[in-house]
Amino acid sequence: MPDNKNSADAVQSSEKTRDQYETYPYPARDPEDEDKRLISGSPGNWDEVVHYIFGGRDPSAQTKSGKIKILVAGGGTGDALVMLAQQARDRKAKADIIYIDLSESSREIAEARIKRRNLEKNVTFVTGSFVDLASEYGPFDYIDCCGVLHHLPDPDAGLRALADALKPNGGMGLMVYGELGRQGVYHMQEMMERLNAEAGGARRLHFGKALFNSLPGTNWLKRNPFVGDHIHGGDAGFYDLLLHQQDRAYRVDEVFDFVEKAGLRLQSFIEPMRYDPTTYCSRHDVLEKAVHVPFRERSALAELMAGNITKHIFYVVKAKNKIKAPVPDEDTIPFFNRVDGPTLARSVAKSGNIKITFTGLSVTRTMPAASPAILSRIDGKRSIRQIYEMFDPRPEKFEFNAQFAVMYSVLNAANLMYLRYPKKK
């Protein structure tokens, strides 16, 4: 009996989720905007995926056909889909991409965006639940599932289904909500429940807005500057943030448990720096206790210190897969992410440091003296050895390597620089 009730509840909540995204496809997107800009971010940034999941090596080299297979699970209105398909084309990578979503109206927008960019050739659209369908279309080299698992009635079963559809050397880019940075969101959802608010659609939205507008300035949501979808994301954003009826958030420890239960291993959070206590605290007496502990402990502590983590973005591989992100060695090729190299080189030359800002917090890091000279020689093609050989006179190699390593650790932790190995000829 209880099992029947649980599965009936699960069906009902999946239906509510589907109905919500049928009425309010999320995020709100206009296909015509594809002519103006490419929306990009994490997870799903191609270079990030290669760095963290494939150890800096070309993923297509590990498949017989030279083609890689990608799943966008819960693809919504298409942000990750469009980004991945466009990145594949820009890199002349052969990729088959499968999009699965419950919502027809979200799919229509995603399809129109893909058409607008003439990217439809290698994309397959599927309407349904990836929990049931992922394995049928797999196995995949990369699975992107952003902002979806926390809306499933059983997120563990959802992640297991994705893990089952992954190739042994494949990996996933995931995003689930972070509990601490979403202070006030669940208060609002609880108020809606206690008030027995409208069940769905425009009436629920209308009621939710009236409630939100009536709240005093002391309310936690009103005081939380780290969430903004209810203000900037239109009706779909308001609904998705505050009126969802199937929604949970995770603390760092829960993220690790979630991943490990599915037979997976967490490679890195994005940005890694946000999960490092040294980002928030410089007192030696505190750090002495905070840094000599396992990755999980450090990350959990950093989350508590920061308070502004609204979402956890992270890359996972199968637990048995021992792949590591590349570290600087002579053959690796450094390249920039999200930042213009020459501009960064000039600014570091001027100030001697770099200022990094995320979700309301700015952190300044001193950069090694050789950074501007190194940064200005990074072009995404030269290896670290070639960069060293460009110096005249050449510094001591150990000194160059040490300065490179420090500079790289700052930039990589801020998600501004990656490494890759040259393609095999």
Ligand SMILES: C[S@@+](CC[C@H](N)C(=O)[O-])C[C@H]1O[C@@H](n2cnc3c(N)ncnc32)[C@H](O)[C@@H]1O
């Ligand atoms: C918050 S939106 C995120 C959309 C997209 N991943 C993004 O980041 O822009 C969640 C999406 O997941 C979809 N979804 C929820 N449960 C699903 C399931 N079991 N199978 C397929 N799609 C699902 C919803 O229809 C919705 O489009």
